[in-house]
Amino acid sequence: MRGWLNSIIFVLSACDDNTENKDNEISQTLMDWQPISELQLLNGYTESLSLSTSEDRQTLRVTSNSDTASCFQVNSAISQYNQELSYSFNTAQCVDCLWRTSVIRNSGLLVLEGNAEQLAAISFASVDCTTYLSNVSSDELVVEKLETELPALAGLKLRFNLSDSVVNDLDENDWATLISNELNLSILITSMNTISDVDVVLENSLSNDELESIIATLPDKDEGVIDIIYGPCLEIDTYFSIERLAGFTPSIPGGAGDMDAVFVARRTCGSRNTETDEPATVARLIAHELGHYLGLAHPEEANGTLDDLDSTTTSNLMHRNPLLVSSTGLTDEQVERIMQHPFFQDLSE
Numbered sequence: 001m002r003g004w005l006n007s008i009i010f011v012l013s014a015c016d017d018n019t020e021n022k023d024n025e026i027s028q029t030l031m032d033w034q035p036i037s038e039l040q041l042l043n044g045y046t047e048s049l050s051l052s053t054s055e056d057r058q059t060l061r062v063t064s065n066s067d068t069a070s071c072f073q074v075n076s077a078i079s080q081y082n083q084e085l086s087y088s089f090n091t092a093q094c095v096d097c098l099w100r101t102s103v104i105r106n107s108g109l110l111v112l113e114g115n116a117e118q119l120a121a122i123s124f125a126s127v128d129c130t131t132y133l134s135n136v137s138s139d140e141l142v143v144e145k146l147e148t149e150l151p152a153l154a155g156l157k158l159r160f161n162l163s164d165s166v167v168n169d170l171d172e173n174d175w176a177t178l179i180s181n182e183l184n185l186s187i188l189i190t191s192m193n194t195i196s197d198v199d200v201v202l203e204n205s206l207s208n209d210e211l212e213s214i215i216a217t218l219p220d221k222d223e224g225v226i227d228i229i230y231g232p233c234l235e236i237d238t239y240f241s242i243e244r245l246a247g248f249t250p251s252i253p254g255g256a257g258d259m260d261a262v263f264v265a266r267r268t269c270g271s272r273n274t275e276t277d278e279p280a281t282v283a284r285l286i287a288h289e290l291g292h293y294l295g296l297a298h299p300e301e302a303n304g305t306l307d308d309l310d311s312t313t314t315s316n317l318m319h320r321n322p323l324l325v326s327s328t329g330l331t332d333e334q335v336e337r338i339m340q341h342p343f344f345q346d347l348s349e
């Protein structure tokens with residue numbers, strides 16, 4: 001149940017330029033991203049970009065054009081009422097921020113929900129990908145915008161990717177029902193694939209490069225379909241420590257970049273643990289990680305930091321250990337937030 005704070009200290013390393021298109025992109029359905037600006041980082045900071053408001057759901061995608069790993073963060077976000085929504089560096093760690101955003105590695109989404117619906121101007125600052133301290137960089141950031149209407153019957157499209165050793169007796173509909181029961185939302189599973197030869201990788205302190213390499217082997221998919229990677233173990237090397245996790249979402253929200261997926265583990269790490277979770281338990285972990293992917297934080301972090309929603313208590317699916325809590329579904333505020341994510345879409349399409 002990797003949390004917001006843990007997620008943002010996740011250490012990032014070199015990767016391919018993710019602005020390059022994959023070979024068979026023609027067969028993919030992509031969303032209608034509109035380029036709106038290119039911002040140059042000068043001494044680590046960009047100038048401010050003015051934005052127009054809209055009645056529709058608005059999402060920004062910000063992508064570095066650097067060939068090497070490039071990390072950056074919202075530096076300033078001003079509302080149309082001249083209010084600062086986000087405070088300098090590491091805003092994901094601030095308690096009273098009006099809009100929490102996490103560090104972006106190479107490419108990431110900023111969903112303009114809640115207070116950020118009033119966003120009028122935004123600027124970015126470069127941070128070191130390991131320490132997240134201020135960093136002098138001259139990378140260029142490409143900013144795109146997506147405006148979508150919320151469909152009447154919205155839900156989530158998932159693609160299941162199971163490693164060789166995962167024992168699975170359930171089909172797409174079974175898994176969709178289990179996850180739907182946890183989230184109380186509509187779920188469609190588009191396909192179930194096996195990813196070969198990653199069991200050993202998943203069992204040995206995964207680096208960012210290895211996470212990326214696993215994702216890079218997956219077939220192309222329509223944009224908006226969320227990849228679930230289900231393996232035997234999740235031992236993650238965070239640079240600061242090696243942690244074994246039950247679930248991991250590399251960025252909050254997800255939806256862009258080379259680590260764009262939700263990871264869950266069966267908690268069977270080689271010979272160290274032969275425990276095999278029930279599908280309902282795995283479904284609960286997936287539901288919790290999907291909450292992160294769509295923009296939700298834990299109601300309360302281990303250090304006492306609270307989320308910014310009034311409606312959440314520790315008795316919630318987004319508890320930092322969701323297996324300790326029996327309640328299912330999300331609060332109305334949580335649902336309102338995740339529905340602003342563009343991957344929450346019409347399942348009939």
Ligand SMILES: [Zn+2]
Binds near residue numbers: 001002003004298319
């Ligand atoms: Zn979590």
